[in-house]
Amino acid sequence: MPPSPELATLTALARALSRPADLADSLQAALGTVSEALGLETGWVWLLDEETAAPRLAATRALPAALREHPEAMHGDCYCLSTFRGGDLRGAANVNVVWCSRLSKLVDDSTHLRCHASVPLAAGERRLGMLNVASADWRVLSEDELSLLTTAGALVSLAVERSRLESARAWGLAAEERNRLAREIHDTIAQSLAALTMQLEAADARAEAQGDRRLGEAVSRALALARSTLDEARRSVLDLRAAPLEGRSLPRAIEQLAAEMRETSVPPLLIQVSTNGFDADGGDLPAAVEVGLYRIAQQALANAARHAEARRVSVLIAREPGQVRLCLEDDGIGFDPAAVPPGRFGLIGMRERARLLGGTLAVGSRAGGGAAIQVVVPLGSAS
Incomplete structure (x- = not known):
């Protein structure tokens, strides 16, 4: 039939x-x-x-x-x-x-x-x-x-x-692979570069003590390159681990990022993170909002460490009615926003991330007066 x-x-x-x-x-x-x-x-x-x-x-x-x-x-x-x-x-x-x-x-x-x-x-x-x-x-x-x-x-x-x-599931597997690569970079490349940096620092001190100017200049150049490469390796570790936020809420992830940057920044950078409006476990923001705001905070903190010559940065993450707000302020050398080329300091990328979330990003700064960034992202009823 x-x-x-x-x-x-x-x-x-x-x-x-x-x-x-x-x-x-x-x-x-x-x-x-x-x-x-x-x-x-x-x-x-x-x-x-x-x-x-x-x-x-x-x-x-x-x-x-x-x-x-x-x-x-x-x-x-x-x-x-x-x-x-x-x-x-x-x-x-x-x-x-x-x-x-x-x-x-x-x-x-x-x-x-x-x-x-x-x-x-x-x-x-x-x-x-x-x-x-x-x-x-x-x-x-x-x-x-x-x-x-x-x-x-x-x-x-x-x-x-x-x-x-x-x-x-595929996203989770990719996150596992990113974490594996991060561990591998940290345990091999970064550790080797750290050891090389220490050896070059010792050689630089010996060259200075011996008055060997030519050797000292060569060692100083090698030391600067090693330090720069080590910084990049450490940033790569942070970038690889950041994508999935390792299962943490946005406030916890930014607190961890701040702790890691305190340890790796030269000169030391004091970062104070405060939250407002979140429950005990950090809330349940949409994943896209968490990742987007985390990346913006990551770029802004990197700017403070690399370019602003800042010693202190304050970070506020506030969950407010219908929106979430991220504010970062530093005490660095500042800049004139109107005079900065559009692609400098990752401003285009930060603005684009905010736009894709339906939010806005505002930058305030002046020469010698530090810099401030505020991001406001609306939250739908689903969040």
């Missing part, structure tokens, strides 16, 4: 989603299978960002020209996504195109999508995205068709969740 059309569709869908392919390719194949089974021409899949919940168009099928040729029409929120986020859309449902902020704008009768249905993608209570199908025909999906669409949505949700878990 041949399988029912519904079972055949779900079997084909499961096969398409179980292939070892890129998630985008799997979603594209799944969209085709579902659309064809329901006799619909058009479809698209939204995925919600894990941190910000912002919608991203992950796959499309046969979009009409009014949507395909105007990408801005497929950006931002809409009736379906708003209903889904509000918890009012639990299974597949027909959607009146008049209510749809995207489809109601299509005025060309030849491409007007008149049939529209949506199914939420979720893993437990976590919202993953939405699968939409549409057609130019005047029809609504039957209860059986909506049931098929709901089951298809569950299979697609499993594929999305599996892909994200695999990405998280």
Whole structure:
């Protein structure tokens, strides 16, 4: 006895989603299978960002020209996504195109999508995205068709969740490899350079005691190079370890960074870290915000140590209503922000990190008056 059309569709869908392919390719194949089974021409899949919940168009099928040729029409929120986020859309449902902020704008009768249905993608209570199908025909999906669409949505949700878990696992393996490299640099290259530096310092002292000027100059150059290379090796160790924050919260990670820089900075740099608005374990900021602010703090502290000739730096990390704020102030030589080339001191990189987080970065300084950096990043309701 041949399988029912519904079972055949779900079997084909499961096969398409179980292939070892890129998630985008799997979603594209799944969209085709579902659309064809329901006799619909058009479809698209939204995925919600894990941190910000912002919608991203992950796959499309046969979009009409009014949507395909105007990408801005497929950006931002809409009736379906708003209903889904509000918890009012639990299974597949027909959607009146008049209510749809995207489809109601299509005025060309030849491409007007008149049939529209949506199914939420979720893993437990976590919202993953939405699968939409549409057609130019005047029809609504039957209860059986909506049931098929709901089951298809569950299979697609499993594929999305599996892909994200695999990405998280790969990220974890990469973090382990970064930590392994950091340990290797610290235990071999950095230790050897430290020993070489000590030997050169002893040779420099002997050359000075013997009054051998030529030898002293050669040893001094070698010593400067060894110290510089050792500093770079130590910074590489910090950079490699910093990417995943080693499982620590942002305040704890910056406190550890400050402690490590106190030990490695020459001359010594006194760094005071204070926090405000965090709970005992440092809070639960989104990972992207933690990593971005950590990198900004890392660059700013490196600037204070390398360029500012600072002796003291104060760092404040404050969690405030709807935002998190990072402030760093040093007592260094300062600079004129208007006269500094754009790429100097990593300012472009710091500003770009703040921008990607939806935040702002402000720099204040004057010659002889130290420098101050303030970063403000908004926090969504998910955080």
